[in-house]
Amino acid sequence: MSVEQDIAAVQTAVRNGGDLVVETLQALGARTVFGIPGQHALGLFDAMGRGRLHFVSSRIENNSAFAADGYSRATGAPGVLFLSTGPGALTSLSGLQEAYATGVPVVVVASQIPAAGLGARRRGMLHQLDEQRLAASQVTKSQRTIQHAAAIPSALREAWTEAITAPQGPVWVEVPQDILLAPVDVPPVQDVTAAIPAVPARAELVEEAARLLAGSKRPLVIAGGGVRRGGAEEALLSLAEALDAPVICTPGGNGAFPWEHTLSLQSWIEDVHMSELAEDADVLLAVGTSLGEVTSNYFTLAPRGRLIQVDAEARVLESNHPALGIHADAGLALPALHAAVVRRLEENDGAARDWHGASPREVVATALQTVRERLAGQGLEHELGFMAAIRSAVPDGMQTFWDMTISAYWGWSCWDSRSGQFHSAQGAGGIGWAFGAAIGGAQGLGTDGSGERVLAVSGDGCSMYSISELATARQHGTPVTWLIVDDGGYGILREYMEGSFGKATATELTRPDFVKLAESFGVPARRVSADDVEGALRDAFAAEGPNVVVVETKLRMFAPTHLDRPVTL
Structure with missing residues (x-):
């Protein structure tokens, strides 16, 4: 059906406030919505039957939020989430926390009790909360409650704009039940657009940063997730090559810099040798990262040189270390910084690079070799081989989604994204993210509505x-391959407890037969040994629809390298 036919159809039907929501989202560019129907949201779902939005119904609201998050990460467009009032809205919050922590744009439309009950004494209405928006305020950038149907298009346009404005993140719009159900007689919404406001770096800060970097003997760059969100990968490469500066990526920044480049320290951010190298830099440029717990090697990083920090989220600037803080989107700051650095270098206003007698590329090669030798001394052949087998099976361009499990912890350090994208739940660190996010990502990819195959990796606990x-994946025929690494419990917590206390408590789990359980949903599944995981994944990637590969194996983490270093907090 064409847009003109859609408009003619709704003009002859009884339209309601829900139609204004659906029409506005369509005009803003939404194609897919995630969520679960609810009593107060029935007007919204009734309207969706007259629109063009593709609805993916999850089984639990937090997984709907994960799916909207994954959709956005995979496509670059905001995810859209429809929620019912009270319990449904609250259940989504743990999912939204990951999007909020990682800077993922999600537009949430939540229903509410009838407007007359808002702010009133408790009336005993089903799903009623005293302050639903207040609950959402901890995990969303902003919250709005619609008071009149006429305000819906403008409110959603403002919310959409805010979601995609750096720093990106989820926004919350709630619409009372009576407003969603009430008939409206305004024309169908067509003329609604949202433009991304620029968040550029101030010129004097760019010039000062360029002066410091050009004059540095040992510049080094830490690239965080903000580089990827800002689409600044090419600018980062140009800047690093102009400066002859080594680059190391955070888990969120994995893929921001070419893995095999001679200046690439890859993503071994948790290794002590990388911490020491970053500390030795006389100018350290951190882009799109707060230098938080993982990136700072658990707050042991203590830079001795000058720190320049660029981030679209003003609140993270200098949150962990004194710095020249530049509030800007990396997509605008890095090209400006590159141009300023090149100008200074052309004017011979720079210093020769010298890492204590070694060239930057020699330093990078030595650091990576030191990491390899350190791992080789820990008897980790099984873990390295397992991760290599997964990497060998996964096509270069495939997007992957990783739960908070030992495999993902390895992935943070050793996964080469190639031309695909690496996604993990390291922002808030909640578990259970990967499969829901992968469903959303697969639904968003592809041009024919059938999606594009992605990989989700979880432990048995996650x-x-x-x-x-x-059930969701089966219902929608979503091309997701789910790799479940079954080690009989919460493996990473087992490692932490055994390392700290000599024994683990409450980490062992009774779990189902994952193969039979998947098959009961109509999803093909197989159990293989770790030695056979590569072939099993290749077979799964060649199949149609969702499938599951279960591997029973125990993985160990590489030995921590921060325990003998002073914490800098």
């Missing part, structure tokens, strides 16, 4: 948080 979404 997988139980999202196991119900096998």
Whole structure:
């Protein structure tokens, strides 16, 4: 049906406030919506039956939020989430926390009790909360409550704009039940657009940063997730090559810099040798990262040189270290910084690079070799081989989604994204994210509506948080391959407790037969040994629809390298 036919159809039907929501989202560019219907949201779902939005119904609201998050990460467009009032809205919050922490744009439309009950004494209405918006305020950039149907298009346009404005993140719009149900007689919404406001770096800060970097003997760059969100990968490469500066990526920044480049320190951010190298830099440029717990090697990083920090989120600037703070989107700051650095270098206003007698590329090669030798001394052949087998099976351009599991912790350090994208839940660190996010990502990719195959990686503990979404994947024919690494419990917590206390408590789990459980949903599944994971994944990637590969194996983490270093907090 064409847009003109859609408009003619709704003009002859009884339209309501829900139609204004659906029409506005369509005009803003939304194609897919995630969520679960609810009593107060029935007007919204009734309207969706007259629109063009593709609805993906999850089984639990937090997984709907994960799916909207994954959709946005995979496509670069905002994810859209429809929620019912009270319990449904609250259940989504843990999912939204990950999007909020990682800077993922999601537009949430939540229903509310009838407007007459808002702010009143408790009336005993089903799903009623005293302050639903207040609950959402901890995990969203902003919150709005619609008072009149006429305000819906403008409110959603403002919310959409705010979601995609750096620093990106989820926004919350709630619409009372009576407003969603009430008939409206305004024309169908067509003329609604949202433009991304620029967040450029101030010129004097760019010039000062360029002066410091050009005059540096040992510049080094830490590239965070903000580089990827800002689309600044090419500018980062140009700047690093102009400066002859080594680059190391954070878990969120994985893929921001070419893995095999001679200036690439890859993503071994948790290794002590990388911390020491960053500390030795006389100018350290941190872009799109707060230098938080993981990036700072658990707050042991203590830069001795000058720190320049660029971030679209003003609140993270200097949050962990004194710095020349530049509030800007990396996509605008890095090209400006590159141009200023090149100008200074052309004017011979720079210093020769000298890492204590070694060239930057020699320093990078030595650092990576030191990491390899350190791992080789820990008997980690099984873990390295397992991760290499997964990497060998995954096509270069495939997007991957990783739960907070030992495999993902390895992935943070050793995964080469190639031309695909690496996504993980390291922002808030909640478990159960990967499969729901992968469903959203697969739904968003592809041009024919069938999606594009992605990989989700979970442990057996994480997988139980999202196991119900096998029904979602099956219902929508979503091309997701789910790799479940079954080690009988919460493996990473087992390692932490055994390392700290000599024994683990409450980490062992009774779990189902994942193969039979998946098959009961109509999802093909197989159990293989770790030695056979590569072939099993290749077979799964060649199949149609969702499928599951279960591997029973225990993985160990590489030995911590921060325990003998002073914490800098």
